[in-house]
Amino acid sequence: MTLPLSHPALTATDPELAALVAAEEQLQADTLRLIPSENYASRAVLEASGTVLQNKYSEGYPGRRYYEGQQNIDQVERLAVARAMALFGVEHANVQPYSGSPANLAVYLAFAEPGETVMGMALPMGGHLTHGWGVSATGTWFRGVQYGVRQDTGLVDFDEVRELALKERPKVIFCGGTALPRTIDFAAFAEIARECGAVLVADVAHIAGLIAGGAHPSPVPHADVISTTTHKTLRGPRGAMLMSREEHAKAIDKAVFPGLQGGPHNQTTAAIAVALHEAAQPSFRDYAQSVVANARALADELLARGFDLVSGGTDNHLILMDLTPKEVPGKVAAKALDRAGIVVNYNTVPYDPRKPFDPSGIRIGTPSLTSRGLGTEHMAAVAEWIDRGVTAAGAGDEETLTTVRAEVAELMAAYPAPGLTI
Numbered sequence: 486m487t488l489p490l491s492h493p494a495l496t497a498t499d500p501e502l503a504a505l506v507a508a509e510e511q512l513q514a515d516t517l518r519l520i521p522s523e524n525y526a527s528r529a530v531l532e533a534s535g536t537v538l539q540n541k542y543s544e545g546y547p548g549r550r551y552y553e554g555q556q557n558i559d560q561v562e563r564l565a566v567a568r569a570m571a572l573f574g575v576e577h578a579n580v581q582p583y584s585g586s587p588a589n590l591a592v593y594l595a596f597a598e599p600g601e602t603v604m605g606m607a608l609p610m611g612g613h614l615t616h617g618w619g620v621s622a623t624g625t626w627f628r629g630v631q632y633g634v635r636q637d638t639g640l641v642d643f644d645e646v647r648e649l650a651l652k653e654r655p656k657v658i659f660c661g662g663t664a665l666p667r668t669i670d671f672a673a674f675a676e677i678a679r680e681c682g683a684v685l686v687a688d689v690a691h692i693a694g695l696i697a698g699g700a701h702p703s704p705v706p707h708a709d710v711i712s713t714t715t716h717k718t719l720r721g722p723r724g725a726m727l728m729s730r731e732e733h734a735k736a737i738d739k740a741v742f743p744g745l746q747g748g749p750h751n752q753t754t755a756a757i758a759v760a761l762h763e764a765a766q767p768s769f770r771d772y773a774q775s776v777v778a779n780a781r782a783l784a785d786e787l788l789a790r791g792f793d794l795v796s797g798g799t800d801n802h803l804i805l806m807d808l809t810p811k812e813v814p815g816k817v818a819a820k821a822l823d824r825a826g827i828v829v830n831y832n833t834v835p836y837d838p839r840k841p842f843d844p845s846g847i848r849i850g851t852p853s854l855t856s857r858g859l860g861t862e863h864m865a866a867v868a869e870w871i872d873r874g875v876t877a878a879g880a881g882d883e884e885t886l887t888t889v890r891a892e893v894a895e896l897m898a899a900y901p902a903p904g905l906t907i
């Protein structure tokens with residue numbers, strides 16, 4: 486079955502809301518979704534997250550809850566934890582964080598006191614808000630010091646990171662980010678963290694699926710703590726996990742509950758368990774490898790069309806495009822591409838002379854299109870659409886955007902998306 490999906494109870498109770506859901510389903514079916522943090526969760530994941538497990542309160546952890554009636558919930562959480570440990574090869578997993586940001590906040594709570602120094606990549610360089618950036622609680626409650634990438638290479642300069650870390654002596658160092666097109670050198674970060682006595686946190690929110698599928702090196706031998714969302718390349722429900730060696734298990738669990746959160750979202754825990762089961766299948770390895778192969782092919786096609794890519798290309802699922810040479814601001818391009826049925830986000834590029842709300846770049850990625858089954862043979866067409874869209878954005882050519890939108894919808898119709906089909 487494909488669209489329209491039926492939501493009989495929702496439609497009967499609240500047709501207004503049901504119509505919005507149906508419209509969103511249609512939008513996700515028809516468009517080329519290139520936002521690298523997004524994906525299509527499977528029908529099984531969606532079903533698990535819509536279950537009555539959400540009716541249950543379960544503050545605490547399996548076997549030590551503050552509410553009775555946990556016969557099933559304890560098993561659900563134990564299953565999710567065991568699957569996370571097996572998939573990533575870790576000694577401890579906490580599957581309760583509501584999302585990536587609270588997961589990171591729990592890490593600070595576990596390992597730093599308010600006012601102490603923490604270190605992460607600067608937001609405009611590709612880091613995440615929660616890595617100590619000023620407008621985030623993590624940058625106001627802690628003293629955030631920030632590293633970046635080199636202007637000439639677009640890569641992290643480990644001499645600079647080491648120098649900063651030894652000078653500032655952070656309690657916690659975050660590596661990872663939201664706009665990093667290159668492989669993260671966890672070993673290099675680990676060496677620096679060891680030198681200055683910091684806890685190293687690998688925030689692999691974007692690349693957890695690639696790690697699980699063997700398409701990016703694992704942080705497990707190097708990082709003290711691994712933080713990840715479950716809804717990006719991992720293709721699960723919106724949620725997060727914290728993983729670590731046994732020595733940090735207690736501190737992390739205590740920080741998540743009762744330190745930061747109340748009752749876990751059991752329906753999400755269930756859906757995480759399903760996603761981890763899916764990620765343990767051989768087909769998930771193929772998906773992860775294809776995500777990277779598609780991104781590389783797309784980067785090559787974009788370079789061939791004269792686009793400027795930060796760091797010159799990609800090793801993972803993500804491409805950061807600097808549109809300065811095309812003389813089209815990122816926001817103008819993103820909005821035009823949206824009208825052409827290609828969904829991207831505008832993004833700062835390192836050393837961006839423009840403002841964060843009106844930056845020079847756009848950020849794209851291949852997880853969603855790969856989940857639909859598109860392969861490297863389609864990347865020339867995708868690059869061509871982006872090229873035509875950006876050119877049309879600069880020229881105010883709405884007709885081309887409309888034409889591209891129809892072409893995109895035609896290809897998308899041939900590749901039904903997981904979650905939107907049964």
Ligand SMILES: *Cc1c(COP(=O)(O)O)cnc(C)c1O
Pocket residue numbers: 522584585586587589612613615661662663688689690691714724
């Ligand atoms: C997405 C992301 C987060 C935050 O996740 P939310 O679920 O949006 O709170 C944290 N860190 C990194 C690196 C991310 O990419």
